[in-house]
Amino acid sequence: MFSKIALAIAFSPTTESLICEAKRLKNIFGASLLLIHVGEKNPVLEETLRGLLNKHGLSYSKIKTIWEKGNPAKKIIQACNEENVDLLVAGALKTEGFFKYYIGSIARKIIRKSKCSVLMLVEPLEIPTSFDRVVINGTQQEQTPFVIQKGLEWCKMDHAKQIYIVNEIKMYGFQMVTAGEGGEEEISNTRRKLISEEITYVENILKTIDKGDLKINIKITSGKWAFELARFAVDFKADLLIVGDEGKLGFLDRLFPHDLEDILNDLPCNLLIVKK
Incomplete structure (x- = not known):
């Protein structure tokens, strides 16, 4: 799945834990490991890094x-x-806050x-465990089949033990019905139909994938997909949330919160962004 993994290190208090996590992933995927540091290089830091790796x-x-x-984000991306590099591993603050949203962050x-x-x-943990x-x-997007497959x-x-694929009801369809003159029974039937369609969408993707012994659950939500996805990850106490990349965003998308920004602004758990 990944043949070369890079770890961004900043000699922060979590550096040792990040090295341990990167080693675990290196072993799982049989990958080579690359370390990237943007900042000062001196004998003290080199010896610190040597000691952590040897330990x-x-x-x-x-x-x-x-x-x-130079610029940390630019240099890290350039090196990758x-x-x-197939996979870049980095530490992240769980909550970035409103101010950092507007000035941007390295992550x-x-x-x-x-x-x-x-x-x-x-x-990150010094004694890492699998993401159980x-x-x-599973929201209907162009990259969703690829994201589910790689996930x-x-x-x-x-060896994950509990897996949920989360899809959403397309609310515009439901809102059209509820805005009309249909009674409660019609609204209820429409909701069941929409839920069934979203379940079928995920099931059709799963038919094309070798799932091995994995036990997979499908969860259907309603509302803004990223917000509901993050909320479900919190309620489920997820170890890992896997999403796809939204691609390049325009100027207005950078000014106003975009779907993925809802997750990045307050990470519910460890986050894997899968890119082709």
């Missing part, structure tokens, strides 16, 4: 480390492109502009 059974001499200066820029998939870890409880976005591939390799 957790990783050889400093066998793992390539890129030291860069030049090194043909948000990386997610938007990177060509590879991105895993944002909100609470996984939520995958389930991840779940199989990581």
Whole structure:
């Protein structure tokens, strides 16, 4: 699934935990590991990194480390492109807050502009565990079949125990009925029909995928998909939320919260953004 994994390090208090998480993923996918640091390079930091890698059974001499200066997001993305990285792993603040939304954040820029998939870890562990409880976005979008396929591939390799694919009722159809003169029975029947259609949409995708022994549940919500997806991830106590990339956004999308921004603004859990 991933042949080269990059870890962005900033020598923050979570650096050791992020290294441990990256090592776990390296082993799961049989991937090579690349480290990227944007900032000062000096003997102290090199020795610190060497010590952390050796402590957790990783050889400093066998793992390539890129030291860069300049704009962190730009340099990280550039390094990932030049090194043909499949998955970029980075730490993230669980809540960014209103002010940071408008000035932007390194994490948000990386997610938007990177060509590879991105895993944002909100609470990395020094003794990592598998992501047992996984939520995958099943909302009808162009990339959804690919996202579900790759999400389930991840779940199989990581031995996830509980998986939900979350889809939404297209509210405009339901609102048209409720705005008319139909009675409660008609409204109820229409809701059941819309739910059935969304379940069928996901089931048809699942028929084309090798699911192995995974036990998959389908959850249908109503409302703004990203908000409902994040809320369900919180209620489910998910370890990992998997979504697709929305592609390039225009100027107005950057000024006003977009669908994925609802998730990025207040991460419900670890987040994997799958990109082709």
